[in-house]
Amino acid sequence: MIQVAINGYGTIGKRVADAVREQPDMEVRGVAKTRPNFEAETAVDKGFPLYAAVEERADQFADAGLEIAGPVEDLVDAADVVVDATPSGIGAENKSMYEAYDTPALYQGGEDADLVDTSFNARSNFEDATGADHVRVVSCNTTGLSRVIAPLREAYGVEKVRATLVRRGGDPGQTSRGPINDILPNPVTIPSHHGPDVETIFDDLDIDTLGMKVPATLMHMHSLNVTLEEEVDASEVRDLFAEESRLFLIPERMDIDGSGKLKEYALDAGRPRGDVWENCIWEESISTVGDDLYLFQGIHQESDVVPENVDAIRAVLGEADAEESIETTNETMGIGL
Amino acid sequence: MIQVAINGYGTIGKRVADAVREQPDMEVRGVAKTRPNFEAETAVDKGFPLYAAVEERADQFADAGLEIAGPVEDLVDAADVVVDATPSGIGAENKSMYEAYDTPALYQGGEDADLVDTSFNARSNFEDATGADHVRVVSCNTTGLSRVIAPLREAYGVEKVRATLVRRGGDPGQTSRGPINDILPNPVTIPSHHGPDVETIFDDLDIDTLGMKVPATLMHMHSLNVTLEEEVDASEVRDLFAEESRLFLIPERMDIDGSGKLKEYALDAGRPRGDVWENCIWEESISTVGDDLYLFQGIHQESDVVPENVDAIRAVLGEADAEESIETTNETMGIGL
Structure with a gap:
């Protein structure tokens, strides 16, 4: 099972977490968040281990009655791949952390294209991401x-x-x-x-x-x-x-x-x-x-990149080719109106 | 002075009336409206003779305390040109009335192009309207x-x-x-x-x-x-x-x-x-x-055709060429930000 860390649990991160959980070959190792809010509470309710993205703010989660599994570094260290779903520009700040733990990382479309080895769209250039350490799922x-x-x-x-x-x-x-x-x-x-x-x-x-x-x-x-x-x-x-x-x-x-x-x-x-x-x-x-x-x-700006993130996980780790991955993602998520 | 009738005193008609009043060579002979409302009251306040576009409803104006100068036919008969600023499709219904009184008519862009002799934009084809009986000022x-x-x-x-x-x-x-x-x-x-x-x-x-x-x-x-x-x-x-x-x-x-x-x-x-x-x-x-x-x-959907209507009046009557008319209209209205 691919252990997936999700750093940033907002509009995209929470959706990617739910989609990853549906995959037969993946597991949500945990999610990281900067501060407690309704989304953090939902993460805990869903049983996702919750990590503090900013160590100094870990107390805020305790004050809100939310148990923290540890700092985000522990999550990145334990995962096979991290999906960075933080706001634009924060992904770039996180890159050195992912490199320190040698964990391949996916970033979102708000980051600069030159931050990464390749930009990614499952239908168009799946294979370009194979073995890459830093991949940007486009906007x-x-x-x-x-x-x-x-x-x-x-x-x-x-x-x-x-x-x-x-x-x-x-x-x-x-x-x-x-x-x-x-x-x-x-x-x-x-x-x-x-x-x-x-x-x-x-x-x-x-x-x-x-x-x-x-x-x-x-x-x-x-x-x-x-x-x-x-x-x-x-x-x-x-x-x-x-x-x-x-x-x-x-x-x-x-x-x-x-x-x-x-x-x-x-x-x-x-x-x-x-x-x-x-x-x-x-x-x-x-x-x-x-x-x-x-x-x-x-x-739909909130969700069309979600299956692309799931496919990018497999692409980076070389766990499937485009056709296999897209088919699995589509079936598990229910894509195809 | 060119005597201008304005049939329809809504978004476009009321603006055309004000613009015509500013012209040195034109006079608002009167405006016609189907029913009393705040715009009809303003027309009276401005001193525009008010005509009833639908004779059966003339009583409604009296009930609202608004004096009616007569039926719209009287206005069309008295004018040198009529600007039809009624809702889409009504202009077509009015065409035979304008023909009956031999008054050239301008219609708005909501009417079909084949209702008229020519469509009109002052900058592009001013001369096409010279002497025409039915001209459509495009939308x-x-x-x-x-x-x-x-x-x-x-x-x-x-x-x-x-x-x-x-x-x-x-x-x-x-x-x-x-x-x-x-x-x-x-x-x-x-x-x-x-x-x-x-x-x-x-x-x-x-x-x-x-x-x-x-x-x-x-x-x-x-x-x-x-x-x-x-x-x-x-x-x-x-x-x-x-x-x-x-x-x-x-x-x-x-x-x-x-x-x-x-x-x-x-x-x-x-x-x-x-x-x-x-x-x-x-x-x-x-x-x-x-x-x-x-x-x-x-x-600006409410007003960009207003100077075009003014120019079309001169074009139809052959009272000026494009350059003269556009210049006069611009100067009097204050066009040119």
Whole structure:
């Protein structure tokens, strides 16, 4: 059994912990957190050994009635791999600790690409992570773009990608984020950083991205244009995408007009936390005009990278190939709407 | 003096009435409304003769203490031109009335393009409207796109336009519109109707548009990509746009990050109703990657067509050429931030 440490138990970490627990070949060795809150209490309720990410604050957990198994260093030492799910920039600070204990580490998309040996998307470049010590699982948006671009490159070749990412202002729990009643170019400079991030997965890709922020918390929405290297009928592209396990084509009959109904569907389906791990592509939106392909896709920022983290664990340790790992992860998590 | 009738005194009609009143060569002959409300009261307060758009409802005005000058037919008969600013589809129903009184009519962008002799944007095709009986002033979004495309076509040639229109859910006064906390592909099918609408202004243009709706009321936001026929430096494009009187380039020093601050700036500047008649292009966003130009622009849905309606009045009656009319309209309204 692969012993997995999870450092950072917030939006991503808690989801990765739950997903790891479902894997037949993995065990959650423990989770580390900086301070007690409702998430720390839930971790204890779920039986995850809880470690203190900052030793000086360990007392706070005792004051909150939460038992601490030890400092995060003990957890990193005992694990075969650590998933760093700390806020952007903290992963970089933690790198030397992971190196000190010789524990391979996965970081999240908020870290710089040059912190790691390779960036990772299971569908696109699984094998690049084999044996790597430091791997970055790319962000929710980059994951969502990569999953769509990989099959298009393989099937038709991609001349250029242009994408407008209409991003949620914050996650549902981030109560101090904006905007209210506004649409912000964000970043206002073009192209945004998202395109170069996708190029960490496909280094020869021509892609320009534009970002905005809007008053929504549920999901991001991508307006995607891919100029293909050949003219293709839209129905062919729909068939191509239908074969992809992490692309969900929203059928017209479902009458799902936006992220609200998508999330409600996921909750009705009994998904944990209403998570939507797949790219959600509106089937009606898949259109071609000459060699230009267009589509809309919803990307659930809180969860689409979770199966990618699970796959990255196997990739780093060389425990499975892409196909085997993706299949196991999908089956255990229930991916494939 | 050109006698102008305004049929429909809502979001657009009331603004056109105020703008017409500022013109040295025009007079508001009267405004017509279907029912009494706060806008009807304001019309009377401003001294605009008020006509009943639906004769059977004329009593309602009397009940509300508002004096009616007569039925809308009297107004149409007395005017040299009528601006139809009624809700989408009603303009088409009114067409036969305007024909019966032989009064040339301007319609708004919600009407079908085939209702009229020509669609109109002052910067792009002013002369097409000369002597026409029925002219459609294109929608706020189409106006915003046309104003940018016209100079680019003239200076560099345009190979293809791709635009994502992130649209406000409703106007500030439309209290029953959505969405709340959502991002909707709208229409979900691609391309949206906006591209063909721009083609009513430039009939040989290659343009694909995608639409969304978000929980904002202040302005639309366009994420625009124009593939030019030559490679151009972004600074050249900025200089080109700086010459255009209805394009406002938001300078970085102003620290305006979205529609909220834009509207606040317009209110601080004493603009009536805080109107923003110009396209608002973030100067920092103007970027070129090879022959691809990108930018973000905010479009004030309530007001950017108002100066266009004023210009269309002169165009239809042959009272001025494009340059003279645009200059007069700009000066009297105070356009040019």
